[in-house]
Amino acid sequence: MPIITQKFGGTSVADAEKIRQAAARVIETMKNGYQVVVVASARGKQTDQLIADALELNPNPPKREMDQLLSTGEQQTVSLFAMALDAMGCDAISFTGGQIRLMTDSAHTQAKIKSIDAERIHKQLDQGKIVIVAGFQGIDEYGNITTLGRGGSDTSAVALAAALGAEQCEIYTDVDGIYTTDPRIFKDAVKLGQISYDEMLEMASLGAGVMHIRAVGFGKKYDVKIHVRNSAKEIEGTVITHEVPQMEGVVVSGATIQKEMAKIGLVGVANVPGNAAKVFARLAKAKVVVNDIIQTEISPEKANLSFMVGISDSTAAKEAVEEIKDELGRDDIFIREDIAEISVVGVGMRTHYGVAERMFGALAEANINIDSITTSEIRISCVVDKDQAEKALEAVCVAFELDKPPGERAKAD
Amino acid sequence: MPIITQKFGGTSVADAEKIRQAAARVIETMKNGYQVVVVASARGKQTDQLIADALELNPNPPKREMDQLLSTGEQQTVSLFAMALDAMGCDAISFTGGQIRLMTDSAHTQAKIKSIDAERIHKQLDQGKIVIVAGFQGIDEYGNITTLGRGGSDTSAVALAAALGAEQCEIYTDVDGIYTTDPRIFKDAVKLGQISYDEMLEMASLGAGVMHIRAVGFGKKYDVKIHVRNSAKEIEGTVITHEVPQMEGVVVSGATIQKEMAKIGLVGVANVPGNAAKVFARLAKAKVVVNDIIQTEISPEKANLSFMVGISDSTAAKEAVEEIKDELGRDDIFIREDIAEISVVGVGMRTHYGVAERMFGALAEANINIDSITTSEIRISCVVDKDQAEKALEAVCVAFELDKPPGERAKAD
Numbered sequence: 001m002p003i004i005t006q007k008f009g010g011t012s013v014a015d016a017e018k019i020r021q022a023a024a025r026v027i028e029t030m031k032n033g034y035q036v037v038v039v040a041s042a043r044g045k046q047t048d049q050l051i052a053d054a055l056e057l058n059p060n061p062p063k064r065e066m067d068q069l070l071s072t073g074e075q076q077t078v079s080l081f082a083m084a085l086d087a088m089g090c091d092a093i094s095f096t097g098g099q100i101r102l103m104t105d106s107a108h109t110q111a112k113i114k115s116i117d118a119e120r121i122h123k124q125l126d127q128g129k130i131v132i133v134a135g136f137q138g139i140d141e142y143g144n145i146t147t148l149g150r151g152g153s154d155t156s157a158v159a160l161a162a163a164l165g166a167e168q169c170e171i172y173t174d175v176d177g178i179y180t181t182d183p184r185i186f187k188d189a190v191k192l193g194q195i196s197y198d199e200m201l202e203m204a205s206l207g208a209g210v211m212h213i214r215a216v217g218f219g220k221k222y223d224v225k226i227h228v229r230n231s232a233k234e235i236e237g238t239v240i241t242h243e244v245p246q247m248e249g250v251v252v253s254g255a256t257i258q259k260e261m262a263k264i265g266l267v268g269v270a271n272v273p274g275n276a277a278k279v280f281a282r283l284a285k286a287k288v289v290v291n292d293i294i295q296t297e298i299s300p301e302k303a304n305l306s307f308m309v310g311i312s313d314s315t316a317a318k319e320a321v322e323e324i325k326d327e328l329g330r331d332d333i334f335i336r337e338d339i340a341e342i343s344v345v346g347v348g349m350r351t352h353y354g355v356a357e358r359m360f361g362a363l364a365e366a367n368i369n370i371d372s373i374t375t376s377e378i379r380i381s382c383v384v385d386k387d388q389a390e391k392a393l394e395a396v397c398v399a400f401e402l403d404k405p406p407g408e409r410a411k412a413d
Numbered sequence: 414m415p416i417i418t419q420k421f422g423g424t425s426v427a428d429a430e431k432i433r434q435a436a437a438r439v440i441e442t443m444k445n446g447y448q449v450v451v452v453a454s455a456r457g458k459q460t461d462q463l464i465a466d467a468l469e470l471n472p473n474p475p476k477r478e479m480d481q482l483l484s485t486g487e488q489q490t491v492s493l494f495a496m497a498l499d500a501m502g503c504d505a506i507s508f509t510g511g512q513i514r515l516m517t518d519s520a521h522t523q524a525k526i527k528s529i530d531a532e533r534i535h536k537q538l539d540q541g542k543i544v545i546v547a548g549f550q551g552i553d554e555y556g557n558i559t560t561l562g563r564g565g566s567d568t569s570a571v572a573l574a575a576a577l578g579a580e581q582c583e584i585y586t587d588v589d590g591i592y593t594t595d596p597r598i599f600k601d602a603v604k605l606g607q608i609s610y611d612e613m614l615e616m617a618s619l620g621a622g623v624m625h626i627r628a629v630g631f632g633k634k635y636d637v638k639i640h641v642r643n644s645a646k647e648i649e650g651t652v653i654t655h656e657v658p659q660m661e662g663v664v665v666s667g668a669t670i671q672k673e674m675a676k677i678g679l680v681g682v683a684n685v686p687g688n689a690a691k692v693f694a695r696l697a698k699a700k701v702v703v704n705d706i707i708q709t710e711i712s713p714e715k716a717n718l719s720f721m722v723g724i725s726d727s728t729a730a731k732e733a734v735e736e737i738k739d740e741l742g743r744d745d746i747f748i749r750e751d752i753a754e755i756s757v758v759g760v761g762m763r764t765h766y767g768v769a770e771r772m773f774g775a776l777a778e779a780n781i782n783i784d785s786i787t788t789s790e791i792r793i794s795c796v797v798d799k800d801q802a803e804k805a806l807e808a809v810c811v812a813f814e815l816d817k818p819p820g821e822r823a824k825a826d
Contacts, residue, residue, distance in 0.1 A: 016469040056429040057493055058500035068507050069492035072485035079482035080470055094481050099556050144511050306562035
């Protein structure tokens with residue numbers, strides 16, 4: 001019998017009524033001829049409450065204990081979920097990460113999955129049971145409870161689907177799927193029927209919040225079909241899958257906007273070997289995550305170096321750079337927090353010309369100045385003034401017809 | 414270095430401030446030269462909340478899932494406790510029942526402890542850490558989480574003390590120790606410095622709520638010195654220990670009152686082999702716990718049979734007996750809920766005369782009628798009218814000088 005894993009996030013299991021709704025969907029799937037493995041997150045605001053409880057006792061709680069604490073949220077949900085299924089006449093059994101031997105490394109609060117004991121789950125499924133697994137958690141080789149970090153339940157669900165050879169991994173959430181862009185900003189955004197792992201990875205890393213990047217990466221690695229769906233509706237969502245030939249016909253699948261960021265610039269850094277390494281070593285020490293590094297020579301001896309950081313890291317980044325300013329021989333350091341980044345993403349860029357031109361043209365026509373540009377193989381990003389960001393996104397969306405499903409757009413070159 | 418286990422109940426860890434207080438006590442014990450293993454219960458009303466969450470989804474939740482759910486309460490406490498110790502500069506590590514391989518049978522919600530992996534704990538203690546263990550829980554041989562039933566954290570603490578060869582097991586609670594009787598009823602009751610396991614077992618089974626009977630039984634079996642203390646005060650409590658010669662000098666250690674009970678009587682049961690067995694088999698099937706069975710012959714062919722049940726079981730007990738009344742050939746069934754039982758307990762009864770006489774005399778002098786009497790080797794119980802129960806307890810307490818510490822009482826015969 002084919003297997004489906006279904007992941008329900010915190011809002012989809014927030015209270016008894018929501019759990020019953022989720023359970024009803026699981027039962028329906030089973031009736032359609034599937035063995036079902038459910039992966040559930042902590043209910044609603046439970047995790048936030050536990051974090052608050054911890055911080056009240058210790059502003060810097062040991063990570064091992066944090067994992068021991070937070071993992072209870074998911075454990076509560078799965079046992080309650082199993083009880084709901086039992087009340088609805090279904091045989092169900094819940095498991096913690098440890099109970100299915102979801103083994104991870106020992107990197108508490110951001111552990112990486114090493115293996116899963118699929119046998120214990122298969123055995124229960126073959127007895128006709130629905131299996132409910134606590135997301136977000138595993139154990140290390142010493143039996144310590146670990147957690148997988150942000151988006152960890154998505155990762156658990158995809159990893160389980162891979163380990164069990166599931167037909168697909170359904171991620172239930174409170175939106176209908178993946179949109180061409182954020183519908184709260186560009187109201188004509190349309191839902192995508194499918195998207196490739198690579199596109200989703202770019203969009204996830206650019207802050208399109210639906211799926212976590214690690215889960216998508218796992219899906220790509222093990223070729224797990226991921227179906228992002230709305231838990232409150234009976235409609236198809238977006239399938240994240242490996243690249244198929246027809247995807248290449250679509251130049252741009254989606255556009256993203258990132259506003260919570262800052263740009264740090266070092267003007268006139270002495271252009272000698274090792275200077276860039278010094279900067280980023282110091283930033284890594286300060287645990288600042290850096291994106292979009294740009295270096296350009298301004299004279300034979302000097303270069304400008306800039307990079308982007310999350311806005312919450314901007315002070316730490318500035319301080320880190322200030323500390324080593326004399327070693328770099330630079331002229332000036334600046335920080336800009338009044339910026340935003342607009343990106344377009346699409347595997348079709350690999351085979352189509354004129355994408356950059358179309359994007360820059362749209363921004364020019366809307367009279368928006370581009371501060372800087374970075375690109376990857378399937379992405380083009382432009383930094384613009386923050387107060388023009390939404391206008392910029394809209395201009396780009398219109399230019400790439402992101403208000404239409406890919407099939408209905410004008411043919412690209 | 415000697416080891417002490419310290420158990421903190423739900424009220425002693427109810428909030429951050431209480432956890433810090435408990436942690437401070439643990440640190441003090443460590444500074445006095447002990448290795449400390451803490452056993453903690455779920456915080457305050459957490460367990461009640463989880464039970465309510467479960468019942469909202471399923472009026473009769475599967476017991477395995479109930480254990481999976483409820484065990485999270487203790488897991489939360491121990492991780493928070495470890496964080497508090499860390500914040501106070503102490504190295505601490507928390508463990509679930511499963512992590513220290515506290516193995517039980519598979520009787521979910523009332524599992525029995527089979528073994529504990531003391532090595533893992535010793536290893537941590539020898540590294541200078543304080544070890545915090547989740548009470549009330551274990552795992553069975555299949556890795557399912559089990560719970561030990563009411564008073565389970567006390568049992569965990571005593572079992573750990575036995576497994577670790579601890580010098581003593583301290584049970585922290587919100588009373589000063591074990592009293593000669595309930596001070597809310599007999600205001601002159603005094604705290605006992607020590608009490609034997611057997612006396613405590615009788616008092617626990619008679620409803621003196623401080624310690625659970627299973628924990629005391631475990632303490633007796635493995636000769637663990639149990640010290641019941643007030644978590645909010647720096648005073649000695651009551652030590653529950655094996656019998657020492659001087660205890661025999663004390664005729665009566667304590668008196669108890671049980672009001673939440675009912676008496677079921679079967680009048681004129683045919684006095685043929687197997688009739689009593691039929692009655693109690695039927696009651697066991699109805700899961701009614703029965704105490705104080707009395708049978709007396711009233712004619713060569715007939716006997717009266719009576720027994721006590723908890724008041725919450727009285728309807729179920731009556732129904733069970735009604736069902737088989739024709740088979741028994743009995744004349745009548747009665748149920749009395751307007752009764753209470755007064756008991757005195759003391760290992761000294763084994764060697765002293767006149768205890769029964771003194772008790773019955775005290776009740777007679779107070780003009781209280783005795784409905785029925787049962788005894789064990791170290792206990793005498795009298796059933797009286799419920800509205801006379803408190804007066805009866807007081808009369809008995811005065812007769813046995815339970816307002817004085819054992820050493821200050823008049824010498825017994």
